[in-house]
Amino acid sequence: MKITKTMWKHIRRSPYQSLVAILSMFITILLTGFFVLATFGSMSVLRFFESKPQLMVFFNDKATEEQVTHVKKILTDSGKIESTKYISKEDALKFYQDQNKNDPLLLEMVSSDILPASLEVNAKDPSMLKDLESLVNGVEGVELIDYQKDVVDSLISWTNTIRITGGVLGGILTINSILTIMTVIGMRIATKKDEIEILKLIGASPSYIRSPFVLEGGMYGVIGGALSWVMLSIVTILLREPIMSFLGIVPDVALIFNSLTGQAFILFQIIMLGSLSCFGFLLGCLGGIVSVNRYLR
Amino acid sequence: MIRLENISKIYGNQHALHEVSVAVVDGEFVFLIGPSGSGKTTLLRLLIKDILPSAGDIFVGDWNLKAINNSEIHLLRRHVGTVFQDGKLVTDRTVFENISLGLEILGKHGSALEKDVHDVMALVGLQDFDNKFPLQLSAGELQRTAIARAIIGGPKILLADEPTGNLDPETGSEIMGILEEIQKLGTTVIVSTHNTTIVDDMKKRTITLSEGNLVSDELKGKYRYEKKHEKKRQDDKKKEIHGKKDT
Ligand SMILES: Nc1ncnc2c1ncn2[C@@H]1O[C@H](COP(=O)(O)OP(=O)(O)O)[C@@H](O)[C@H]1O
Ligand SMILES: [Mg+2]
Numbered sequence: 055m056k057i058t059k060t061m062w063k064h065i066r067r068s069p070y071q072s073l074v075a076i077l078s079m080f081i082t083i084l085l086t087g088f089f090v091l092a093t094f095g096s097m098s099v100l101r102f103f104e105s106k107p108q109l110m111v112f113f114n115d116k117a118t119e120e121q122v123t124h125v126k127k128i129l130t131d132s133g134k135i136e137s138t139k140y141i142s143k144e145d146a147l148k149f150y151q152d153q154n155k156n157d158p159l160l161l162e163m164v165s166s167d168i169l170p171a172s173l174e175v176n177a178k179d180p181s182m183l184k185d186l187e188s189l190v191n192g193v194e195g196v197e198l199i200d201y202q203k204d205v206v207d208s209l210i211s212w213t214n215t216i217r218i219t220g221g222v223l224g225g226i227l228t229i230n231s232i233l234t235i236m237t238v239i240g241m242r243i244a245t246k247k248d249e250i251e252i253l254k255l256i257g258a259s260p261s262y263i264r265s266p267f268v269l270e271g272g273m274y275g276v277i278g279g280a281l282s283w284v285m286l287s288i289v290t291i292l293l294r295e296p297i298m299s300f301l302g303i304v305p306d307v308a309l310i311f312n313s314l315t316g317q318a319f320i321l322f323q324i325i326m327l328g329s330l331s332c333f334g335f336l337l338g339c340l341g342g343i344v345s346v347n348r349y350l351r
Numbered sequence: 352m353i354r355l356e357n358i359s360k361i362y363g364n365q366h367a368l369h370e371v372s373v374a375v376v377d378g379e380f381v382f383l384i385g386p387s388g389s390g391k392t393t394l395l396r397l398l399i400k401d402i403l404p405s406a407g408d409i410f411v412g413d414w415n416l417k418a419i420n421n422s423e424i425h426l427l428r429r430h431v432g433t434v435f436q437d438g439k440l441v442t443d444r445t446v447f448e449n450i451s452l453g454l455e456i457l458g459k460h461g462s463a464l465e466k467d468v469h470d471v472m473a474l475v476g477l478q479d480f481d482n483k484f485p486l487q488l489s490a491g492e493l494q495r496t497a498i499a500r501a502i503i504g505g506p507k508i509l510l511a512d513e514p515t516g517n518l519d520p521e522t523g524s525e526i527m528g529i530l531e532e533i534q535k536l537g538t539t540v541i542v543s544t545h546n547t548t549i550v551d552d553m554k555k556r557t558i559t560l561s562e563g564n565l566v567s568d569e570l571k572g573k574y575r576y577e578k579k580h581e582k583k584r585q586d587d588k589k590k591e592i593h594g595k596k597d598t
Contacts, residue, residue, distance in 0.1 A: 248441070248442075249441050251439075252439045252440075252441060252452075253452070253456065254424075254425075254428075255399065255401060255428065255433065255435070255439065256428060256432075256433070256439075256452065256453060256456065256500065256501070256504075257425045257426070257427075257428035257429035257456055257504065258425060258456040259425045259456070260421075260422060260425070262456055
C-alpha cells in the first residue's frame with residue numbers, strides 16, 4: 055500500500071524514467087512471451103506428428119512373410135524405433151472401408167488386391183527417420199517407403215530456429231531490461247541519497263531501506279508484463295481463425311483455440327497473464343537488487 | 352550505560368578527539384560543552400557508529416561498538432536516538448511524516464502509529480503541525496520535530512547535538528525543558544552545546560571539551576546560581592538602603 059503510494063509519487067515526479075523502465079520491460083516480455091508461445095506451439099505440433107506413425111514401409115504383392123519379418127528385424131536391430139505394426143492387405147481394406155463408409159462409390163472401386171500390405175514404424179525421434187529409410191530401402195519385398203519427411207524436417211528446423219532466435223533475442227533483451235531497470239533505480243537512489251542517509255542514521259534496517267527500490271523494479275516488471283499480456287492476448291484472439299485452420303488437427307491447439315469463451319482458452323489467458331507478470335516481477339526485482347547492491351553499500 | 356575508553360579520533364591529520372575517557376550511567380542528564388571545533392559532534396557521532404574511532408573502545412548498553420557489524424548497526428541506532436546538529440529532516444515530507452518515520456522503520460503503521468505520532472507531537476508542542484513541511488518551520492519548530500522523531504521509537508539514550516544552536520534564548524530554554532522532561536521519563540540524555548548560559552541555568556553534570564581533550568567533568572551551574580543570589584542580595588540591600596532613605 056505504502057509502496058504503491060511512493061511508487062506513484064516517483065512515477066509522477068520522473069515520468070520519463072518510469073516510462074523507459076516500463077517500455078523496456080514491455081518489449082522484453084512481449085518478445086520473450088511471443089517466442090515462448092511459439093516454442094510451445096511448435097513443440098506441441100511436433101509432438102503431434104511424432105506421435106503419428108512416422109514411417110510406412112509398403113510391401114509389394116509378392117512379398118513373403120519371411121521378407122516382412124526380415125525388414126522388421128533390421129528396423130528393430132537399429133535400436134532407433136519404438137514400435138512397429140504390421141498391416142496386412144485385409145487390415146488395410148478394413149481401414150479403408152472404415153474411413154470411407156459414407157462413400158459407396160469409393161468403396162466399390164477398391165478390393166484388397168489393390169491395397170498393399172505395410173509396416174507402420176514409430177521412430178524414437180523424428181530425426182532418425184532418414185536413417186531408417188536408408189536401412190530398408192532396396193531390401194527385398196519392399197516396394198515403397200514413405201514418411202512425412204518434409205513436414206517433420208521443417209518442423210524440427212522451425213522449432214530449433216524459434217528456440218535459438220527466441221533464446222538469443224530473449225537473452226539480449228533480458229540483459230538490456232535488467233540494465234535499464236538498474237539505471238533507473240540507480241537514478242532514484244541518487245536522488246534519494248539524503249533520505250537514505252537519514253534513514254540509516256535513525257536506525258532503519260538495510261532491508262527497510264533496500265526493499266522499496268527492489269520492489270519498484272518489480273512493479274515496473276509487473277506493469278510491463280501485464281501490458282505485454284494485453285498485446286499477446288489481442289494477437290491470439292485476432293489470429294484464432296488462421297491458427298485453427300492451419301493447426302486445428304493438433305489436439306493441444308484445438309483444445310485451446312476451439313472457443314474464445316471456452317474454459318481452456320480462459321485458463322490459457324490466465325496462465326499467460328500470471329506467468330508474464332511473474333516473469334516481469336522477477337526480472338524487475340533482479341534489476342533492482344543489482345542496482346541496490348551497486349549503489350547502496 | 353555509555354563508556355568511552357581512551358578514545359581518539361583523527362580526521363586526516365586533524366586531531367578531533369584525544370584520549371577521551373568518560374562514562375555516563377543510565378538515566379543521567381549530561382551536558383557536553385566546548386567551543387566550536389572542540390569535538391562535540393565527533394564524540395556524539397562515534398556513539399552511533401556513524402564514524403569509527405582511530406583508537407580506543409566504546410561501549411553502549413550491551414554493545415562493544417567495535418564488534419557490531421554493518422547488519423546490526425540499525426539496532427544500536429534504535430537504542431540511541433539522535434537529534435542532529437543540522438536536523439536531518441526529510442525536506443519533501445511533512446512534519447507528521449518525518450516524525451512517523453521513526454516508527455515506520457520499526458515496522459509500525461496504521462492507527463497505532465498515528466496515535467503515537469500525535470502523542471509525541473503534543474509532548475514537544477507541535478500540535479496542528481501535521482501537514483507543514485520543514486521549509487515552513489521556524490528553527491525552534493524544526494528542533495521540536497527532530498526531537499520528536501528521535502524519541503518516538505523509545506530509545507534508551509537520546510543525543511542532542513546543539514539543539515539550541517540558532518534559537519533565541521526563550522525558545523532555547525523551552526527546548527531544554529522538553530529534553531529534561533524526556534530524561535525524567537527515564538531516558539539518558541546527552542546534550543552538546545556551546546551556550547553556557549543555558550548550562551549555567553540548569554545545574555547538570557557537564558563534560559567540557561577543548562581542542563579534543565576532556566578538560567573537566569563536573570556539576571556546573573553553581574557559580575551562576577550563587578551569582579544570581581548575590582545579585583538578589585545586593586538588590587535587597589539597595590532596596591533596604593533606599594527604604595531607609597525613604598523613611
Ligand atoms: N568529517 C570531517 N573531516 C575532517 N575534519 C573534521 C570532520 N568533522 C570534524 N572535523 C574536525 O574535527 C574537529 C572537531 O569537530 P566537531 O566534532 O564537529 O566539533 P564541534 O562539534 O565541537 O564543533 C574540528 O577541527 C573539525 O574541523
Ligand atoms: Mg558540532
